Amino acid sequence: MKSIIIVTASTGAGHNQAANSLKERFEERGIYVHIVDMFKATSKGINALISDGYKILATKLPKAYGAFYKSSDRKVINKTIFKNAFLATELRLKWIFNEFQPDLIISTHPFGAPIIGKLKEKGKINIPFVQIVTDFKAHYAYIHEQVDAYIAASNFTADSLTQKGIAPQKVHVYGIPAREAFTQKNYRKFSKDRPFQLLIMGGSMGLIAIEEAVAVLLTFEKKLKLVVVCGNNRDLYDKLQRRYAEQIDSGRLEVLGFVDTVHELMDKSDLIISKPGGLTTTEAIHKSIPMIIPFAIPGQEQENTNFLVENEMAIEVQDMTELHDHIELLIDDVERYQKMVENMTRLAKLYSVDAIIDLCSSLIDSE
Template sequence: MRALIFSVSAGGGHSRAAEAIKDYIYLYDPDSEVKIIDTLKYINPIIDKVIIGSYLKTIKVTPSLFGKLYDYSETDFGLATISSKINEILTYRLLPLINDFEPDILIATHPFPTEMLSILKIKHKTELPTMSILTDYAPHSFWLHPCIDAYIVSNADMIPEMISKGIPKNTIFDIGIPIDPKFLTEYDRKETLAEIQFSTDKTTILIMGGSLGMGKIEYIYEELLGLENDIQIIVITGNNKKLYYELMKYQNISTKGKKTYIIGFTDKVNKYMQASDLLLTKPGGLTITEALICKIPIGVFSPIPGQEEKNTEFLVKHNLAVDLSHGNSTKETIENLLSDPNNLLAMKENCSKFSKPFVGRDIYNLILKLIKTNQA
């Protein structure tokens, strides 16, 4: 199999999904050739720097502006048309790459390349099968375009809305968001806690803010210190080195009777999820998917307005999470959650229902089916 995967390095989720698909293809077909393209960077590094730089700055400095643009682009035809025109101009830069590589399938893990693949199909520049992996828990119009042969979605709730926006039902597959195959490795909870000198009998709470270590992590941590509950805390700061060094003063000491362990960037997030009873996090699509695989209840904070707020709505609706981003204080909400062990147990059981551990196998089989149909 020869596969071209088009991603965009906006945050970590889109790239992680692309890497996961690549890993699964090689897992099931080691003789394959798979290439991941950072689409905007490939087309023009300056354009990539401007667009991605602006995106990251907006969600860090003025997330409310990003939320307004998210909502506006969902309803305003003018803004969508401008975006499509720009994308159409950029799209043709991909043709030489596609022709040279001669792939059997084209896959996108971001809205920009999804639209580009749609344009190539509409303009009859390619007849190759195309697949788009939606990396959140609610659809947005920026993802949805004609002539995409398969849309992979994280949950069945997304399907009616996508159909209402013109996407054929037979092109939507509730398979799930792909995660690194290594994430399925199981770790012994007691061994993990012993490694960091934690008790195996106390409630363990994990705090993280995605690969960028974003959100009000320090505030959440301070709120936990005020709990009456006997807890211990793990904090993963990701690539946020400033936050890491600020919190390191709490490493392996008991603050207000609560022991803390600080971790920077790690590729063993699943190890610490499996050792914890509750995850407090920003609701990025990949992080949610990983949490569901680990069957860990979630407390959501600092959602990016728009996409992550929609993710939060999904989680709360299905009793997979509590929302810490507004309303009651974090302290009160978590105290209420921990007051009855059945609360966490019910959420954990719900996580099992929405977990999709066979996502890699199912996507691989669908890719094979699309390729065979196209070659028939």
């Protein structure tokens, strides 16, 4: 039986979700998959430093995170950072690869490229290596000449890789892997005969931002239905339940905790309000549901936002009080709304997990 190791890390949920989506689809084809969270596998201390450090920087010190992201997006600085910074993780992955002897390695995290690439460069492993770019613009962390194939989220992503020196034949626009439930198409057409339904993915946006968004949207005079998914943010869930009991009872507002039916909620909704993480954005593109982005972390999320806005798939909102005007514009201008839907549908046609699996199988067979 063919076997694959997928390397990920818990800096945001998207990398792990992409890894799990790939594992599920590979195993349907009879290919064994072992997922390794590289920093958890290294040590508790390293994992806390990287995962918790990312969370603190991204949520508490976003400007500092953005400055680091921008300054490290240069070849010389990036190579300096990765020269010895993750030696313990490199040694741990080397042991895991030698122990499991996989036929192929996939990374869904940018740090996989320099760490695994270095192992290949040193001749410590000789295994085909595929890197998934989980954002819409490739940071220099993704760049390593030892990567055999890149999976990109768009032609824009592909261009950002080739501009950094990656050979075009190595780059494949097959999309960020999403669960199969999101790839099932649903024809989307807005109707003024029913309430305009907004899906608010609130768990990662924070309590204050969501409270403000809900307060603004409940003043909307036109027919509007709000569905807020709080995820594991229990404080947000409890506060909304208490504060808006009347609106919940009337059916105008629905507040949910953690759910595994986001794909169904997207099908039922007309618009999603969310942060622009790579995977959430990919899921929205699959479902052709236009986005409103009220908050993006400086760095990859802001670059994702720029891509979505420039390609008319999303609207960026700088101030929550602007939500009212933007939503009213989309309700009144059906042609603009449908154009956003069509732009997302067109991009989604490029996405294929089956194509990723076929590419990986061909790399294994060519060895």
